[in-house]
Amino acid sequence: MEFFKGIGRIRYEGADSGNPLAFGFYDPERAVLGKKMKEHLPFAMAWWHNLCACGTDMFGRDTADKSFGAKPGTMEHATAKADAGFEFMSKTGIEYFCFHDVDLVPEADCIAETERRLDVMTDYILALMKDTGIKCLWGTANLFGNPRYMNGAGTSNSADVYAFAAAQIKKALDVTVRLGGRGYVFWGGREGYETLLNTDMRRELDNMAYLMRMAVDYGRSIGFEGDFYIEPKPREPMAHQYDFDAATAIGFLREYGLDKDFKLNIEANHATLAGHTFEHELRVAAVNGMLGSVDANQGTAHLGWDTDCFPCDVPTATRAMYEILRGGGLTGGFNFDAKTRRASNTPEDMFKGYILGMDTFALGLIKAAAIIEDGRLDAFVRGRYASFGSGIGKKITDRKTSLTELADYARSLGSPGRPSSGNEEGLEEIFNKILYS
């Protein structure tokens, strides 16, 4: 059965095409820096937003119909969603998907039944993957929606709830491995606290790390060779979340010896919620060898929450792609953790969201590659630190000096003079010239 009637395969037609259901910039076969665009940009569909979310917000109910001809909450609906999802991915040329366990099947009252349903759906999805060549980017367990997780999952005060979280992770890992997923994500939406007055922070951190340790051990024991990811976010839903930002998550992973098995999944909107930029978070991940995957979306600057808009900001996508290219690329991909606005409630809007996001990152890739090929930014940065290439600077670089020698050197100089200009305006001008020419 065809779900998106009247919408064919979305093709590259160029920016001048008047066709709203065509790519203006994403040209999968085009070579950029010696690699196909589609290889630079392994895009993924987020099962939850695209196939499950119907526009509900805090103040109003569904605006979009995602029943796909079946009754929501049934296994028929679960399979209809999968069929619609694979049709959607085939038509947009998206080669990967990401999922939470309970995006795939309706959760049952008992965990054994949920697991049985997951087994059925895994078989069903495997057949669709075989037919289409579409692959799984990453899987995860939803450890925040069910009321049992109101005090957290790995950081819950209840040992029984902790055990349920473990059961869900174990099964989500089984499913991810069966689907050949590249990664497995931990997003700690409820792993934090509302008030310190009821919180044993040390215990919660230790318990959360132990749950991740057990997940790594189990995953490796069943043949999972991909990366585990932490997806940092500072708050929402909890007032304070432990995986605040990239730097905090990296410190946590190192403290508990998890850094060999984990990388980061950086979400643009989470970066801005943490008071950073998307590119800042990517740089922190990259310089620490933790550049894993990306949740591609964007926030609404003046709102303080995770609005999960489809990315449309080309300068930001360019800065992000610059960081990713310079950081050696992702081990994961670009998951559109994004939803159409509440009022964009037609099937066509679903396609337009992905077209916008894919075109934005395609442009970002093209422009970031142009900046790299241009070379002026690189040359400036190299020149800016040139003082560390010779003389006393070389000694510092080689770690061959001491505080005493440096103090003697400083005294002999009298004054260091003024360091060279940072040239920020000049560099932004170069950035703009490349971006808009």
Ligand code: XLS
């Ligand atoms: C929520 C998160 C979530 C994760 C997966 O803010 O972005 O969607 O990506 O659990």
Ligand code: NI
């Ligand atoms: Ni996300």
Ligand code: NI
């Ligand atoms: Ni998010």
